[in-house]
Amino acid sequence: MNNLIKSINKLKSVNSNRLFFSTTTTKIIKKPGIINKSQNIYDKPLRRVFFNVPGSDKRKIDKSLALSETIDSIVLDLEDGVSINRKQEARDTIQKAVVDDSFGKAEVLIRVNSVDSGLLEDDINMIGKISSYIDGLVIPKVEHPDHLIYVTELLREKCGESNANNLKFMACVESAISLINLKEICKYNEKMNVGGAENKSQLNALIFASEDYCADTGITRTPKATELLYARSAVVNHAIANGLQAIDMVCINYKDPEALKKETHEGVQLGFHGKQAIHPNQIDIINESFRPSLEKFKFATKIVEQNEIHQSKGKGAFEIDGKMIDMPMVKWARNILSIENFYPPRDSEEIEQLDETKK
Numbered sequence: 199m200n201n202l203i204k205s206i207n208k209l210k211s212v213n214s215n216r217l218f219f220s221t222t223t224t225k226i227i228k229k230p231g232i233i234n235k236s237q238n239i240y241d242k243p244l245r246r247v248f249f250n251v252p253g254s255d256k257r258k259i260d261k262s263l264a265l266s267e268t269i270d271s272i273v274l275d276l277e278d279g280v281s282i283n284r285k286q287e288a289r290d291t292i293q294k295a296v297v298d299d300s301f302g303k304a305e306v307l308i309r310v311n312s313v314d315s316g317l318l319e320d321d322i323n324m325i326g327k328i329s330s331y332i333d334g335l336v337i338p339k340v341e342h343p344d345h346l347i348y349v350t351e352l353l354r355e356k357c358g359e360s361n362a363n364n365l366k367f368m369a370c371v372e373s374a375i376s377l378i379n380l381k382e383i384c385k386y387n388e389k390m391n392v393g394g395a396e397n398k399s400q401l402n403a404l405i406f407a408s409e410d411y412c413a414d415t416g417i418t419r420t421p422k423a424t425e426l427l428y429a430r431s432a433v434v435n436h437a438i439a440n441g442l443q444a445i446d447m448v449c450i451n452y453k454d455p456e457a458l459k460k461e462t463h464e465g466v467q468l469g470f471h472g473k474q475a476i477h478p479n480q481i482d483i484i485n486e487s488f489r490p491s492l493e494k495f496k497f498a499t500k501i502v503e504q505n506e507i508h509q510s511k512g513k514g515a516f517e518i519d520g521k522m523i524d525m526p527m528v529k530w531a532r533n534i535l536s537i538e539n540f541y542p543p544r545d546s547e548e549i550e551q552l553d554e555t556k557k
Contacts, residue, residue: 326356
């Protein structure tokens with residue numbers, strides 16, 4: 199199974215942009231580059247649990263370290279999770295933690311203060327000393343690509359261009375103007391590569407901050423969250439079209455596991471790739487909610503395997519379990535297997551039990 203998934207990923211990464219020569223003229227016809235970058239998402243490590251930790255609270259940082267094997271991304275917060283009179287204490291605590299402690303396999307991110315806060319510059323000064331110890335930054339209240347460009351320029355000044363370019367960016371969508379400017383924000387990577395500069399694609403994900411968005415727009419939050427459907431869908435679609443991951447909102451009812459399951463399930467249905475968490479009790483529920491169900495995994499496996507057989511026979515469409523399978527379904531199945539590949543192998547007994555229930 200792993201070899202099958204690796205083969206699929208290798209095929210997906212082939213660049214189809216080539217030059218063609220007209221047979222009737224000497225004109226060179228250039229094929230357009232890849233516009234839809236949705237498949238790039240499946241080459242990125244999973245960010246199912248995006249765990250926020252106040253940078254001023256060493257006890258909570260230590261707790262996140264103990265849970266790091268089950269967390270994809272640990273976000274050490276300098277922004278809203280830290281009171282204004284403890285910002286420097288938070289910087290000092292984070293600096294010491296990332297240098298002295300091991301975060302295991304978890305991605306280490308720092309959420310800085312916003313561009314217009316007057317606090318960002320001091321955050322970047324601190325990050326300049328520890329840039330090699332972290333993986334990237336969560337940038338709040340991004341309302342225009344210029345916000346990301348400003349952060350980039352500060353980092354290059356304090357860290358050096360090479361170190362700065364190695365840091366990934368996660369941009370937070372927190373306002374109406376941010377939502378309106380999503381198309382331009384997602385083009386940040388292209389803007390920074392103008393002129394042939396060999397810079398990495400630093401923008402990796404969009405994060406939807408629901409409470410800030412509601413505060414900005416005057417939207418009234420309800421348990422069903424139907425009032426946020428447009429904004430959540432917009433974040434997902436802009437992210438996916440640009441090869442970025444989409445991280446869903448925090449479930450503020452952290453003591454209600456059923457509310458979290460429902461909200462996470464809705465996020466999965468909308469196309470989100472991960473969810474923010476603020477309490478350790480949310481971690482396992484989020485992790486399991488983003489794993490394809492056993493039934494979905496089995497069906498996807500069957501589709502990919504049967505597609506290989508039918509393609510070799512020159513058949514483009516075929517039937518499985520009474521369903522007509524064509525290339526969109528094959529693409530769906532490959533994506534499911536790409537996600538599944540990040541989880542431990544399925545228990546054979548569990549698979550056999552599913553087969554028995556279907557007989």
